[in-house]
Amino acid sequence: MAPDHDADALQADISSLESKRQILKQIVDITKAIESMQDSLNAVLVLGVDSKDIPEDGLNLYSSLSDSLRNLPVSKIKQYFNNLELIVKGQLEKILRYSGLDYSGDESIEFISLSSDASDANPFDLLDEFKRTAQTAVSLRVLLRKRGVATPGSPIPVSASLIKEQLLHLEAQEGQQRVRAKEKIVEMQDDVKAMLENPNYPDGMKQVLRGVVDNLERDIKLLDKGASLNKLSFVMESEEVLSVEETNIEVAEVEAIEIGGVEDEQTDMSFSSAASRWLNSPWDVSWGDINNDKSK
Numbered sequence: 001m002a003p004d005h006d007a008d009a010l011q012a013d014i015s016s017l018e019s020k021r022q023i024l025k026q027i028v029d030i031t032k033a034i035e036s037m038q039d040s041l042n043a044v045l046v047l048g049v050d051s052k053d054i055p056e057d058g059l060n061l062y063s064s065l066s067d068s069l070r071n072l073p074v075s076k077i078k079q080y081f082n083n084l085e086l087i088v089k090g091q092l093e094k095i096l097r098y099s100g101l102d103y104s105g106d107e108s109i110e111f112i113s114l115s116s117d118a119s120d121a122n123p124f125d126l127l128d129e130f131k132r133t134a135q136t137a138v139s140l141r142v143l144l145r146k147r148g149v150a151t152p153g154s155p156i157p158v159s160a161s162l163i164k165e166q167l168l169h170l171e172a173q174e175g176q177q178r179v180r181a182k183e184k185i186v187e188m189q190d191d192v193k194a195m196l197e198n199p200n201y202p203d204g205m206k207q208v209l210r211g212v213v214d215n216l217e218r219d220i221k222l223l224d225k226g227a228s229l230n231k232l233s234f235v236m237e238s239e240e241v242l243s244v245e246e247t248n249i250e251v252a253e254v255e256a257i258e259i260g261g262v263e264d265e266q267t268d269m270s271f272s273s274a275a276s277r278w279l280n281s282p283w284d285v286s287w288g289d290i291n292n293d294k295s296k
Contacts, residue, residue: 010205013195014275017188018286021234024184028229029124030103030111031177035228036127037099038170041163043134044092047085048160051141051151061135062142069140074147077140081151084137089157091130096158098123099166103173104180181232182223189216208276 046058072080101111111123141151156163192212195201201209215233222231229235278290 009198010195010201010275013191014278017191017279020184020188020191024181024188024232024234027177027181027184028232028235031174031181031229033098033111033124033127034103034170034174034177036124036131037095038167038174040095040127040131040134041099041167041170043131043138044088044156045160045163046138047088047134047141048153048156050153051145053153054138054142054145058138059142061139062146064135065139065143070143074144074149077144077147078149081137081140081144084133084140085154088130088134088137089154091126091133092157095127095130096162096166098127099170104176178223178229181229182220185216185219185223185232189213189220192216204273205276208279212279 042057043061046054069077069080098111103111144151192209196206196209196213219232219234223229274290278285281290
């Protein structure tokens, strides 16, 4: 087993990485919220045009409808659409308040901790629900169009120009968050490379660390290609990492960094193997979670 001072050094390194990973998680959460608002506001704009003028992106939303909805009679489709339209109009003002925030400052952290109307729903849940509602409303208009039923543009309670301004603002905010994400990933990669220079870390641990460096390098390339932040290695479950098509990493290389390959002295779970397990976990698993498992 490694001397205590080596375990202390590894603990410090892991703590530093966890801090950066939590910051990266916040960045990704904010970016996902921004992307959700962009999709939602674009759907609202589509609701404001005649059904004959629905753009291609709006028409594509039709594929998300279930067979049960597609087979409904026209009268029921209209009823559902009218209900969804009322919900969109009722929540739009709140969405616009969120979309107008400056997510490059302290407001972004505050946004994460906010609850909506003092209820159990948080802003992320509200944004997801609004996006689904707005896009489903567009899909139902497309369905009516396919049935030969024309629908006029819905009166939007705010001007289309204001929504377009918010979309430009969100685009700039998303760009800033992507820059922040890349900076944090580079920092993490540098930290892990420094850990690899420690001669006291066991070979099995270094094997995992090299895999982490490779994953972070792939994350940088994904960001440079404009891929969604949902594709980042710390966001995805371990089995999903193998299916990322944007990368050229061979499956064998990914398999080589799995926890099963870590060789350590056998204890219930050595500190090194616990750290290895954490490094390969999705980021909703904290270092504390791993330590709790270790102590069982």
